[in-house]
Amino acid sequence: MSDLIINTLTNSGVEERFLRYVQVDTQSDPSSSTYPSTEKQKNLGRILVDELLALGIDDAHLDEYGYVYATIPANSNTPVPVICFCSHMDTSPDCSGTGVKPVVHRNYQGGDITLPDDSSVVIKPSEHPDLRNQVGNDLITASGTTLLGADDKAGVAEIMTAAQLLMTYPEIKHGTLKILFTPDEEIGRGVDKVDLTKLGADFAYTLDGETAGSIEDETFSADGVTVLINGVSVHPGFAKGKLQSAIKIASEIIHTLPKDRLSPESTNSREGFVHPVSINGGVEQATLEFIVRDFVDNQLETHERELENIVKTVVAKYPGCSYRFSVKEQYRNMKQVLDKHLQIMEIGLEAIRRAGMQPLRRSIRGGTDGSRLSFMGLPCPNVFAGGHAFHGRQEWVSVQDMEKAVRTILHIAALWEEHA
Numbered sequence: 001m002s003d004l005i006i007n008t009l010t011n012s013g014v015e016e017r018f019l020r021y022v023q024v025d026t027q028s029d030p031s032s033s034t035y036p037s038t039e040k041q042k043n044l045g046r047i048l049v050d051e052l053l054a055l056g057i058d059d060a061h062l063d064e065y066g067y068v069y070a071t072i073p074a075n076s077n078t079p080v081p082v083i084c085f086c087s088h089m090d091t092s093p094d095c096s097g098t099g100v101k102p103v104v105h106r107n108y109q110g111g112d113i114t115l116p117d118d119s120s121v122v123i124k125p126s127e128h129p130d131l132r133n134q135v136g137n138d139l140i141t142a143s144g145t146t147l148l149g150a151d152d153k154a155g156v157a158e159i160m161t162a163a164q165l166l167m168t169y170p171e172i173k174h175g176t177l178k179i180l181f182t183p184d185e186e187i188g189r190g191v192d193k194v195d196l197t198k199l200g201a202d203f204a205y206t207l208d209g210e211t212a213g214s215i216e217d218e219t220f221s222a223d224g225v226t227v228l229i230n231g232v233s234v235h236p237g238f239a240k241g242k243l244q245s246a247i248k249i250a251s252e253i254i255h256t257l258p259k260d261r262l263s264p265e266s267t268n269s270r271e272g273f274v275h276p277v278s279i280n281g282g283v284e285q286a287t288l289e290f291i292v293r294d295f296v297d298n299q300l301e302t303h304e305r306e307l308e309n310i311v312k313t314v315v316a317k318y319p320g321c322s323y324r325f326s327v328k329e330q331y332r333n334m335k336q337v338l339d340k341h342l343q344i345m346e347i348g349l350e351a352i353r354r355a356g357m358q359p360l361r362r363s364i365r366g367g368t369d370g371s372r373l374s375f376m377g378l379p380c381p382n383v384f385a386g387g388h389a390f391h392g393r394q395e396w397v398s399v400q401d402m403e404k405a406v407r408t409i410l411h412i413a414a415l416w417e418e419h420a
Contacts, residue, residue: 036066036183066183080175084201087155088185115144150387155207209384213357233284246286351411
């Protein structure tokens with residue numbers, strides 16, 4: 001009965017929700033030390049809480065750190081593990097999220113999509129091959145001057161729509177379900193202040209993936225590296241033979257990095273990389289920030305040794321200068337945890353099949369809130385939300401793929417009850 005009800009649900013309202021949510025500016029800020037990093041993220045949180053309360057989900061609330069918590073009570077007498085569905089509310093600081101104007105392209109018939117507010121922004125099937133699977137579907141883009149925010153307001157809209165349907169159709173049997181919406185995922189702080197005891201879930205699924213039908217149980221492992229260069233500052237009018245500019249040394253380090261390997265531009269699939277993300281400072285002192293990524297933990301150490309050898313070799317050419325090299329763990333490959341709980345993925349894969357798709361089991365060349373949640377004791381793979389071309393003005397999502405994600409959530413909830 002549950003399968004029949006779920007698979008006949010159409011026009012669920014996910015499009016309308018999504019169009020509203022993306023117009024709320026929730027961009028996070030990596031330079032901020034507050035939680036959340038921007039107060040405006042709470043504006044969407046308050047909207048979501050009001051909507052959840054209106055659905056009859058009585059414990060929905062927004063906490064001081066910008067997290068939204070809610071519980072959909074069980075409607076089954078069978079003991080079922082408590083399952084959480086999670087998405088993040090913030091959008092990337094890489095591209096403006098202010099004044100988003102979503103545009104719906106009905107019945108897409110292939111070809112390029114030129115965005116109305118900036119004709120130089122063109123979404124091309126040659127650059128976005130997933131568009132070739134969208135003929136006949138309704139696509140949503142921004143207008144050309146901002147990102148769209150499908151990462152991850154598509155996931156938020158899908159979870160909210162699934163919550164409404166679960167509260168409307170008691171025929172869909174399920175155990176206790178938890179909802180968690182997080183701030184600051186885009187700047188790596190998405191679960192810094194989450195209260196897992198209050199959440200009370202056994203397992204979770206983030207809705208933060210890309211292509212319809214995909215589910216990801218593996219992420220990069222990630223470290224951050226900070227290199228502090230101490231130069232020798234001398235008045236430039238009297239600097240000959242004396243001045244040793246820290247910012248020039250830092251630039252030489254970046255120039256010495258491998259060009260044909262070990263960078264995001266030259267790697268794919270399961271290859272890791274070392275990526276400089278910022279350089280700050282001046283003559284006397286300069287700081288380089290790197291991110292280091294690989295699917296295998298000990299390869300991170302290999303990459304970091306190579307990076308430090310480059311730093312050491314460059315700095316050695318400048319007597320009187322010194323450096324400090326520090327490594328900070330960011331997150332680890334969630335597969336290390338998920339392989340100990342195989343049922344989570346088995347149910348996710350079956351839910352995708354029941355929603356009418358061929359499941360695609362993938363690895364993420366990145367991370368999600370689920371990466372850290374898994375190591376905090378809440379095993380959490382990542383399910384597709386349907387968005388594409390994240391963090392830029394060419395971002396797009398298919399309404400039909402969002403509908404498929406809603407059905408997948410419902411099937412996951414029903415399957416945990418069925419298997420119990």
